[in-house]
Amino acid sequence: MGSLPEPIMEENYSKPPGIRFMERTKKSSLSFKTYQAIVLIVTFLAYTSYHATRKTTSIVKSALDPQSPDVGLKFSWQRHTVHEQNQTSRLSWMLKDGWVPFNGPDGTAMLGELDVSFLFVYAMGMYFSGHVGDRMDLRIFLTIGMVGTGLFTALFGVGYWANVHIFYYYLIVQMMAGLFQSTGWPSVVAVVGNWFGKKKRGLIMGIWNAHTSVGNITGSLVASILLKYGWGWSMVVPGSLIAVVGVVVFLFLPVHPDSVGANKDEDEVFSPKKEGDEVTEPFLRSDREEESAVGFIEAWKIPGVAPFALCLFFAKLVAYTFLYWLPFYISHTAIEGKYLSNEEAGNLSTLFDVGGVVGGILAGYISDRLDARAITAASFMYCAIPVLYFYRSYGHVSMTINIILMLITGVFVNGPYALITTAVSADLGTHSSLKGNSRALATVTAIIDGTGSIGAAIGPLLTGYISANSWSAVFTMLMGSAFIAGLFLTRLVVAEVGAKIQQSQGSSPRSTSPDLLV
Numbered sequence: 001m002g003s004l005p006e007p008i009m010e011e012n013y014s015k016p017p018g019i020r021f022m023e024r025t026k027k028s029s030l031s032f033k034t035y036q037a038i039v040l041i042v043t044f045l046a047y048t049s050y051h052a053t054r055k056t057t058s059i060v061k062s063a064l065d066p067q068s069p070d071v072g073l074k075f076s077w078q079r080h081t082v083h084e085q086n087q088t089s090r091l092s093w094m095l096k097d098g099w100v101p102f103n104g105p106d107g108t109a110m111l112g113e114l115d116v117s118f119l120f121v122y123a124m125g126m127y128f129s130g131h132v133g134d135r136m137d138l139r140i141f142l143t144i145g146m147v148g149t150g151l152f153t154a155l156f157g158v159g160y161w162a163n164v165h166i167f168y169y170y171l172i173v174q175m176m177a178g179l180f181q182s183t184g185w186p187s188v189v190a191v192v193g194n195w196f197g198k199k200k201r202g203l204i205m206g207i208w209n210a211h212t213s214v215g216n217i218t219g220s221l222v223a224s225i226l227l228k229y230g231w232g233w234s235m236v237v238p239g240s241l242i243a244v245v246g247v248v249v250f251l252f253l254p255v256h257p258d259s260v261g262a263n264k265d266e267d268e269v270f271s272p273k274k275e276g277d278e279v280t281e282p283f284l285r286s287d288r289e290e291e292s293a294v295g296f297i298e299a300w301k302i303p304g305v306a307p308f309a310l311c312l313f314f315a316k317l318v319a320y321t322f323l324y325w326l327p328f329y330i331s332h333t334a335i336e337g338k339y340l341s342n343e344e345a346g347n348l349s350t351l352f353d354v355g356g357v358v359g360g361i362l363a364g365y366i367s368d369r370l371d372a373r374a375i376t377a378a379s380f381m382y383c384a385i386p387v388l389y390f391y392r393s394y395g396h397v398s399m400t401i402n403i404i405l406m407l408i409t410g411v412f413v414n415g416p417y418a419l420i421t422t423a424v425s426a427d428l429g430t431h432s433s434l435k436g437n438s439r440a441l442a443t444v445t446a447i448i449d450g451t452g453s454i455g456a457a458i459g460p461l462l463t464g465y466i467s468a469n470s471w472s473a474v475f476t477m478l479m480g481s482a483f484i485a486g487l488f489l490t491r492l493v494v495a496e497v498g499a500k501i502q503q504s505q506g507s508s509p510r511s512t513s514p515d516l517l518v
Contacts, residue, residue: 014259016139019253032262035254038071039195042253043188044211046142049242050184051215052222053153056238057114057174059223059326062342063231064099065107100165100232110167114465115324117171118178119457125182125448130446138187138255138442145183146246152177153239156273160232185421185449190442191428194256205422206364212418213353213360213410216323224346299443304428307488308377308420312452314485315381315417317459318388318478322413324460329471333394351403355410360413360418370502373424374492377416381486384412385479392475416485423450443467455481 019038023029030038102110133141156173163172184308196204223234254260300306331345339349360379367376391405425445459481466473 012256014137015261016250016252016254016343017252018248020259022277028440029261030257032257035257035260035262035286036195038252039254040208042249043192043304044208045245045349046146046211046213046249046253047184047188048211048215048218049054049238049245049460050149050181051212052219053177053220053238054181054396055216055323056223056234057118058152058158058327059220059227059346060231060234061111061328063227063234064102065105065111066098066103079358082287090154099160101167108464112461114170114174114459116461118174118181119320119460121175121178121455122182123457125179126186126446126450130186130450133183133186133190133442133446135345138191139253140252141183141356142187142253143246143250143330145180145187146249147243148180149177149184150239150241150243150246152180153242155239157232157235157239160230160235184449186442186446189422189425191253191255192422194447195254196426201421202364202366202368202419203361205426206361206418209359209360209364209418209422213356213414216353216356220327220346220350223492226344227343299447302428302444303410304374304424304492305444305447307374307492308424308428309448309451311485312417312420312448313455314481314488315377315413315420316452317481318384318485319413319457319462320456321459321474321478322409325453325463325467325474326352331465333396334472335402336398348403348406351406352410353414355407356414356418358407359411359413359415360422363419366424367419367423372421372496373427374489375496377419377424378486378493380412380416381482381489384409384482387412388475388479388482392472413482417452421445421452425449474507 098107099109110357115273129141129145152173156170157179158164159169159173192208219238222238226237228235241359254262326349327342330348331340331342333339363376363380367373370376387405387409391402391409395402395405425448426446452513459478462477463474466477
């Protein structure tokens with residue numbers, strides 16, 4: 001007795017403070033479309049800041065260890081004829097002071113250990129984060145993750161002013177940053193999946209997924225600009241920015257339509273399915289108390305989760321090798337007989353992410369038009385194989401050819417990666433086998449991206465060893481990984497093709513989405 005009606009309780013305790021302020025100012029409730037716009041903008045800013053802080057370490061490597069690794073230079077000089085003046089410039093760069101302990105003979109290995117430790121903890125934390133994310137308020141969970149990420153990113157930079165030269169300080173800080181970073185992706189995908197239906201999800205999430213590349217570009221540019229003032233600024237400023245965006249998330253992010261009393265009739269996502277569709281009840285039920293979060297093992301058993309997760313393992317291996325090593329590869333490869341400075345190489349490498357934006361949007365649009373996620377992802381992975389070969393073989397010929405091939409490589413490498421981690425994860429997180437239960441989104445997203453993140457850790461690690469002998473061998477590894485990624489989707493591709501044939505023959509009106517891939 002004396003308890004408030006449930007809708008009022010939800011409004012008082014679940015509606016973000018910023019949303020309540022906006023509605024008081026407007027003196028009316030926000031429309032469903034307005035809520036959707038807020039969700040897209042806030043989550044876009046959130047994950048842009050995640051990737052901006054993640055990119056900074058690849059930029060400060062040159063300041064921590066200016067000599068890393070001279071073996072790669074030796075092989076480059078054996079393969080290319082360069083001017084004496086250019087060689088002198090490279091040698092003077094190598095002799096710059098670095099930061100103890102990273103400027104010693106083991107500096108490159110230490111930086112590699114930081115990368116691997118970060119990515120390994122990130123991958124393991126992803127599984128944990130998805131499990132927790134489906135069981136608590138994602139707005140609070142995401143805020144904690146962003147503030148924590150900002151804190152430990154900044155603490156890495158504090159080592160510059162505190163004159164910290166203990167390797168294990170930076171190792172522990174990076175591992176903690178990786179743990180808090182793992183809260184981001186399952187949370188933002190789950191929130192967007194709660195607000196957008198499947199009809200145009202590929203295109204919408206493809207455009208929305210540009211935050212990954214925008215974050216990489218922003219992180220690269222900000223860190224590069226601040227590097228001349230001291231490498232600590234390249235870590236502290238991005239760390240502070242993500243904490244500020246975390247506060248914005250806390251104030252304005254509506255996690256679920258039910259939590260803010262949004263009018264579901266304004267969008268098709270909540271309209272009942274027509275008879276004959278694979279789901280015969282509302283896409284997301286409003287009576288959330290009847291839902292229980294899906295378990296980890298149960299989520300793995302959802303049709304399509306395992307193949308897409310294993311595909312992403314190899315797709316992300318390729319993508320993150322470029323993320324961590326492309327600036328280094330460019331600076332150690334003569335283009336038109338000349339080497340670029342670290343800053344020039346870092347700026348040029350952002351074109352890969354520009355191609356990634358186009359690839360993510362293109363893959364999402366094509367998968368929507370074809371209603372075939374697996375066919376689209378596999379096709380992009382197979383197309384990446386010759387593109388990688390051409391970039392390695394002809395990228396050094398001229399700057400123009402390098403730029404064109406880098407853009408195309410970004411399209412085909414990041415396209416399937418973006419599609420799988422967004423639209424596919426959201427599709428499978430609301431699979432028909434769940435019978436309308438929406439509380440699997442974060443867990444499924446975490447399984448898929450967490451498995452991919454293990455590949456993301458392995459790729460850069462292997463590259464560090466293989467590149468010392470041959471960059472051609474590195475690209476052979478990447479091409480093989482792209483091929484294996486496509487193979488993991490073979491069964492799903494066959495199922496989608498078969499469904500398309502049946503549909504064209506008029507024998508089945510059903511969708512060829514992952515719901516059918518049993």
